[in-house]
Amino acid sequence: MTEATGGSANSSIQATVIAEMRGRIISGEIEPGGPLSELALAEEFGVSRTPVREALKQLQTEGLVEIRPRVGTFVTTPSRREITELFEMKELLEGAAARLLAQRGRVPEIDRLQENLEEADAAVARDDREHYAELVGEFHDLLITGADNNKLEAHYRMLMNQLAYSRLVKTSLNQPGRPLQSDREHHLVVELIVEKDGDSAEQVMREHVRASRRALMAGLPTPGSPPPGTARD
Amino acid sequence: MTEATGGSANSSIQATVIAEMRGRIISGEIEPGGPLSELALAEEFGVSRTPVREALKQLQTEGLVEIRPRVGTFVTTPSRREITELFEMKELLEGAAARLLAQRGRVPEIDRLQENLEEADAAVARDDREHYAELVGEFHDLLITGADNNKLEAHYRMLMNQLAYSRLVKTSLNQPGRPLQSDREHHLVVELIVEKDGDSAEQVMREHVRASRRALMAGLPTPGSPPPGTARD
DNA sequence: CAGGAGTCTCTTGCATGGCAGAGACCGTAG
DNA sequence: CTACGGTCTCTGCCATGCAAGAGACTCCTG
Incomplete structure (x- = not known):
């Protein structure tokens, strides 16, 4: 299940992105419902879209973001x-x-x-x-x-x-x-x-x-x- | 959380791979501990490595496979x-x-x-x-x-x-x-x-x-x- | 014969580019 | 003014190529 919060010891770049984004979401640093663009994040982290994409995908299965196909990725807002x-x-x-x-x-x-x-x-x-x-x-x-x-x-x-x-x-x-x-x-x-x-x-x-x-x-x-x-x- | 088992209505190719692989794993069709090669799966499904890779990543967060970086992906065998x-x-x-x-x-x-x-x-x-x-x-x-x-x-x-x-x-x-x-x-x-x-x-x-x-x-x-x-x- | 170092191949990790769908926006017709 | 149609851009989706780490294998040496 990887870790749900802690160890960012993993040096892989996508692990970094996951940890960082998770932190931002649960701290409310990015507004619930807000859109997350692969491209924008990739540029911000100075990496390519692939690891960002995989990171977002994992956050989706963790229930933190919602990926609407062909539309965009958004921070989930629990009903x-x-x-x-x-x-x-x-x-x-x-x-x-x-x-x-x-x-x-x-x-x-x-x-x-x-x-x-x-x-x-x-x-x-x-x-x-x-x-x-x-x-x-x-x-x-x-x-x-x-x-x-x-x-x-x-x-x-x-x-x-x-x-x-x-x-x-x-x-x-x-x-x-x-x-x-x-x-x-x-x-x-x-x-x-x-x-x-x-x-x-x-x-x-x-x-x-x-x-x-x-x-x-x-x-x-x-x-x-x-x-x-x-x-x- | 996507669906943990059911709807494969999603037409995306990686969704297909996820559903298929999940089925094989929980049915025991592929032996626990066995290696899963991205490349082999990609060829078998007739797609590129990318969607396979993302599918495996999701299965990892579901706890069905374990990805050892730079080594390979393996079906988890619960201790x-x-x-x-x-x-x-x-x-x-x-x-x-x-x-x-x-x-x-x-x-x-x-x-x-x-x-x-x-x-x-x-x-x-x-x-x-x-x-x-x-x-x-x-x-x-x-x-x-x-x-x-x-x-x-x-x-x-x-x-x-x-x-x-x-x-x-x-x-x-x-x-x-x-x-x-x-x-x-x-x-x-x-x-x-x-x-x-x-x-x-x-x-x-x-x-x-x-x-x-x-x-x-x-x-x-x-x-x-x-x-x-x-x-x- | 045994041990170790080097290499060699296999694996995944990441970058990049083209593609197609969805939605917004604008122009036009009624 | 309103409603509709087309286009246009933005998004994620997938394919491909290169790079780097891990492990097995072999060959050399003691």
Whole structure:
């Protein structure tokens, strides 16, 4: 599955393009729905169209861009329905990760999760949302990697890329009281994990994801009452 | 995510190559681990290397082949660990599908599931394993499509392709008594779905997948005692 | 006979050019 | 003014050629 995010150690030129473009898309640097021209990108990177083309093709199978034959390549903009679906998957996978991690017993990731929680407590206490957002990212990351299932991890990263999740987290944390609530839920999950109660850990983790989704959707621009010409999809 | 299996309606030549090669790989027509030469395939399909190359690249991101730079392209052979991981994912996704389907209420897929079960009963009764294997395939398919979550479906199909699952099913059904047991478990799942008991449906479905996995692994050639030159990884 | 270095061929990686479809744009007719 | 037809340019699609890395093979040497 190659890597869904990390290693750009591959020196091949198309790998570079893939990594770079993926970064731009999930960071929102290029606007969703925007067109991507093979030729323009090739010139920008100073390479030929072939590797660019192959890079875009891979990004398509990752769900980040859409290639309309003979028309052009565009950054995908998840529809509302897709976002719902993606969150259902997120809930599923993170729940499973919690269960798997609980089953593994005492592994280093658990220690790091507890350290993470301590830092997070501090960040919440001084209302440092920026830092807390980072810690949340690390928390979920530790959970996934701690599950020790490469397939799960690969699919998870793919989904998060499609959601451009890193962009969204901050939105949800701007809901008043959400950071504190979120932090508490994290504590509960880790507690259940160290108790090796996989069933409960999964259940609570799922609930946490649902709560996080609600908080996030509440802060989005197009909830359900779009003023005249707002909604595009 | 394009389609992970179905529509070859796309007239583009590389789409044809992708569909064809995917079919060959999951059917086992080309031996796992075997090399795939761009040039050879290009000649066989009567096209240039470019579309073949792009097709292989997509199959790589689907996890069906592995491209070793400057060396060659090879059909991936899931290691024992990967098989375990894939089954964990299968359990997860099918369990979730059962839950989601239960939550949806009365939808056509449920009717078709019940029809499927009737046919399956008959097939089991007359010990028609061939037909039962087909029905099992349809059963799981209905479950997934019935969940009405495209992301889930896409990821599921990708995983099943990596497992070359269609090849494996028959193995598991050769375990004595397995078809009957399997059929019973299917009945129970559907029953729970029509009762809209999503929690139980998910749980039972998961257990069913685990049982199916055990039956399957028991019938595999390389359990733990590989005769001299059999095991390759 | 064994080991190592060199070469030689095979593979993919990348660049480039021609082709065809899709859509925008403009001119014209009603 | 509006609607239609043609063209024109832009896009990705595919073919081909060259280059470079990896691995096998051979030949030379100890």
